[in-house]
Amino acid sequence: MVSRVIPVDPFDLVIFGATGDLARRKILPGLYRRYMAGQIPESSRIIGSARSEMDTAAFRTLVIEAVEEFVPEARRDAASMKAFAEHLHYVRVDATGENGWPELAGMMRDGVVRAFYFSVAPSLFGALAERLHHFGVTSPEARIVVEKPFGRDLETARALNATLAEHFAESQIYRIDHYLGKETVQNLMAVRFANILFEPLWNARHVDHVQITVAETVGVGGRGQYYDKSGAMRDMVQNHMMQLLCLIAMEPPYHFDPDAVRDEKLKVIRALQPVDADDIVRGQYRAGGKKGGGEPSYAEDVEDPATRTESYIALKTQIANWRWKGTPFYLRTGKKLRARTSEIAIVFKEVPHSIFGDEEGWRENVLVIRLQPNEGMNLKVMIKEPGPGGMRLVQVPLDMSFAEALGEDGADIPDAYERLIMDVIRGNQTLFMRGDEVEAAWAWTDPIIAGWEARGDRPKGYDPGSSGPEDALMLLHRDGRRWREICE
Ligand code: NAP
Numbered sequence: 340m341v342s343r344v345i346p347v348d349p350f351d352l353v354i355f356g357a358t359g360d361l362a363r364r365k366i367l368p369g370l371y372r373r374y375m376a377g378q379i380p381e382s383s384r385i386i387g388s389a390r391s392e393m394d395t396a397a398f399r400t401l402v403i404e405a406v407e408e409f410v411p412e413a414r415r416d417a418a419s420m421k422a423f424a425e426h427l428h429y430v431r432v433d434a435t436g437e438n439g440w441p442e443l444a445g446m447m448r449d450g451v452v453r454a455f456y457f458s459v460a461p462s463l464f465g466a467l468a469e470r471l472h473h474f475g476v477t478s479p480e481a482r483i484v485v486e487k488p489f490g491r492d493l494e495t496a497r498a499l500n501a502t503l504a505e506h507f508a509e510s511q512i513y514r515i516d517h518y519l520g521k522e523t524v525q526n527l528m529a530v531r532f533a534n535i536l537f538e539p540l541w542n543a544r545h546v547d548h549v550q551i552t553v554a555e556t557v558g559v560g561g562r563g564q565y566y567d568k569s570g571a572m573r574d575m576v577q578n579h580m581m582q583l584l585c586l587i588a589m590e591p592p593y594h595f596d597p598d599a600v601r602d603e604k605l606k607v608i609r610a611l612q613p614v615d616a617d618d619i620v621r622g623q624y625r626a627g628g629k630k631g632g633g634e635p636s637y638a639e640d641v642e643d644p645a646t647r648t649e650s651y652i653a654l655k656t657q658i659a660n661w662r663w664k665g666t667p668f669y670l671r672t673g674k675k676l677r678a679r680t681s682e683i684a685i686v687f688k689e690v691p692h693s694i695f696g697d698e699e700g701w702r703e704n705v706l707v708i709r710l711q712p713n714e715g716m717n718l719k720v721m722i723k724e725p726g727p728g729g730m731r732l733v734q735v736p737l738d739m740s741f742a743e744a745l746g747e748d749g750a751d752i753p754d755a756y757e758r759l760i761m762d763v764i765r766g767n768q769t770l771f772m773r774g775d776e777v778e779a780a781w782a783w784t785d786p787i788i789a790g791w792e793a794r795g796d797r798p799k800g801y802d803p804g805s806s807g808p809e810d811a812l813m814l815l816h817r818d819g820r821r822w823r824e825i826c827e
Contacts, residue, residue: 357387520755
């Protein structure tokens with residue numbers, strides 16, 4: 340199978356924060372990979388910008404080093420890196436001052452797509468939007484790409500939406516959630532809406548419950564100061580996991596069109612029920628490590644012995660609509676867990692009557708959508724255990740790894756950022772969050788956080804390399820269910 344590269348129009352992409360971590364690790368290497376795929380038109384320019392004193396030659400060197408570090412050797416070569424570098428330019432700009440702006444405005448061209456990637460701290464988003472306008476850098480068709488976090492509660496998200504709306508129309512604003520750029524996440528929509536097989540079963544009559552797991556093995560590392568102000572709920576649940584939940588739960592949009600898809604997601608978020616205190620377990624990793632010691636605890640990592648921020652959260656939520664009434668959605672995410680894995684498991688109900696009697700080997704059908712590692716799908720079905728001796732049942736997986744199923748194409752699935760940046764250039768907002776979606780997500784999240792703050796709730800300790808706090812097991816046990824194993 341040969342992957343099709345759909346051409347995009349020539350563009351000027353300005354990356355604010357081009358010397359930062361995200362730009363070096365994801366955005367710039369991603370653009371190089373798109374260049375290698377033949378998707379960067381000849382006349383396009385990538386204009387890096389930050390406060391650091393640097394000229395274009397130094398910026399090109401920085402980008403080549405980033406490509407060498409973050410693109411596997413087999414997928415890069417010196418000649419193409421040099422050719423790619425010809426597209427790169429640098430302008431020194433201070434988001435909060437006057438320096439550099441007239442120069443940047445002078446570089447802008449008519450007749451090409453104009454996009455501005457805000458890869459800087461969220462506190463600078465407003466200043467950038469304002470100056471793009473004030474110095475005449477932007478145009479009515481220009482696009483801005485806004486990184487996460489988008490606010491830290493409903494109030495701040497509303498304020499940010501209002502600030503951006505002063506200078507840009509909603510159709511110009513691309514709020515990035517890189518989970519939506521993951522191939523498997525888009526596959527969720529393909530699986531649901533391009534097959535007749537699943538949709539008739541995709542409701543509370545047939546689905547017992549849904550589990551969404553995003554488990555990491557790493558701790559907060561160098562991001563401790565930032566992370567401690569947010570925690571797992573704000574960092575993962577309000578955005579990424581909410582988006583996954585929406586794609587599983589939403590009604591079929593009338594068309595694969597930005598507003599049609601986002602309207603359906605918004606309805607799901609609005610139908611989410613408040614979460615009871617009993618339905619939440621928060622955790623914090625202890626000191627230790629797989630080999631029994633040496634690694635700091637969460638509190639040590641964030642250098643605050645009194646911290647009450649969670650590095651793990653599990654919760655049960657319900658969606659109050661006809662399709663899902665009675666089917667719980669269990670979400671869990673955490674750091675320093677047993678394995679690095681992200682998956683969605685749709686656990687189906689029992690057959691209405693077993694013709695085999697009380698067969699011990701019986702298990703429910705489960706559809707597992709793996710986001711990482713090894714993106715793919717796995718449908719667990721019951722078959723007869725081979726051999727004589729009666730009808731014994733055994734559960735087997737119908738397992739599909741996208742990398743294997745798609746051959747060469749699957750081995751080189753584009754990174755989420757590559758896909759999303761090209762969507763910005765194309766002007767396709769389907770995989771970006773709309774302002775009302777983000778606000779609705781905060782409106783659901785805020786009371787949950789306010790609840791545990793009012794109760795003075797302390798996160799439960801859990802050992803690094805475990806599946807999280809013991810109490811999280813009870814969240815499902817008391818409903819007669821159990822979490823899937825966290826394993827790669
Ligand atoms: P970072 O490493 O701290 O980089 C920040 C960038 O902003 C640098 O290039 C910095 O360069 C520039 N900058 C700082 N102050 C500036 C100013 N006043 N005017 C112009 N440029 C300024 O941050 P990051 O990790 O790349 O994160 C960037 C954004 O992406 C943040 O919103 C973050 O939340 C989001 N994000 C990051 C990641 C990640 O993995 N890193 C993941 C998801 C989301 P100078 O100091 O030279 O100006």
